[in-house]
Amino acid sequence: MPKIFFATDLHGSEVCWRKFLNAAKFYDCDTLICGGDMTGKAxxxxxxxxxxxxxxxxxxxxxxxxxxxxxxxxxxxxxxxxxxxxxxxxxxxxxxxxxxxxxxxxEVMLEGVKRWMDLAADKLGGTGVRCFVCPGNDDEFEVDDVVLQAKGVELGEGRLIEIEGFTMISSGWSNPTPWNTHREESEEKLAGRIDTMAAQVPDMSHAIFNLHCPPYRSGLDEAPAIDADLKLMHGGRALRPVGSKAVRDAIDRYQPLLSLHGHIHESKGAVTLGKTLSINPGSAYEEGMLMAAIINLDAKKGIKSYQLVNG
CATH class of the missing domain: 3.30.420 (Nucleotidyltransferase; domain 5)
Structure with missing residues (x-):
């Protein structure tokens, strides 16, 4: 049965990407999932x-x-x-x-993505480990083409993927942000995007929703409040929920076994929303620290165990 290692929001940190690839052997995982926002910004x-x-x-x-x-x-x-x-x-x-x-x-960013794909091929080739990447709202669309051409790495975006008896759907799109990033859209359109994929899932009790944006008011979407000039309010101490209502509604309606999220770096945690275990491992890529979740799945028990790790 799958043992998943999930990390997200690496934002171009090569030390975090190398740790992500090494995690398969270190934690004895057979499935690696890299959530959205994998590229750097400058x-x-x-x-x-x-x-x-x-x-x-x-x-x-x-x-x-x-x-x-x-x-x-x-x-x-x-x-x-x-x-x-x-x-x-x-x-x-x-x-x-x-x-x-x-x-x-x-040009330089895409060369960096190609470099990462080559590192993955070298590290994971012949191991049987499956590695999935799903670019996020900060990632340009050309990133998908580089991933599609990679050996040993599979693109998640918009696809229905079978993982040893479990079904995963993935999307890196988010609800609107103040920064007008590459993959963001209205809650209505995001809901339609999720529904199109969810309609193809045969069994929600064995479903994984890999959705970059966390569900609204879940405790996984608390970000520092900012004003109209994009400046932190109250020294960054004031938090507000900024997750997606479409994602929350999809989880509440479909009740997948597991949902995996990122996007909000500060909101590390795991919560239960009805029958769904929802996880945001957080991100500390600036420090070279990889934050992640390890989830053991079982055909009968569903989620056998999970653990949030960092290092």
């Missing part, structure tokens, strides 16, 4: 000038030799960013041309 230029390279990371400006650049690139990837070797003129061009900046980011 490029960090490593600028070549006068035989040296300079870069800025987390407000720290450094000057290194060419021999040190590979280590710097690895450090940048660990933080969830994408390194880009460039000349001062290239950096200036990017600063002055928004379209070029966007196209360069997309």
């Amino acid at each position: 490029i960090i230029p490593i600028v070549e000038e006068d035989g040296h390279f300079t870069y800025s990371l987390a407000g720290d400006h450094q000057r290194v030799t060419s021999d040190q650049v590979p280590d710097v690139e690895a450090q940048i990837r660990r933080k969830g960013y994408y390194p880009l070797r460039a000349t001062p003129q290239q950096v200036q061009d990017l600063e002055q041309d928004a379209a070029k900046r966007q196209s360069t980011f997309r």
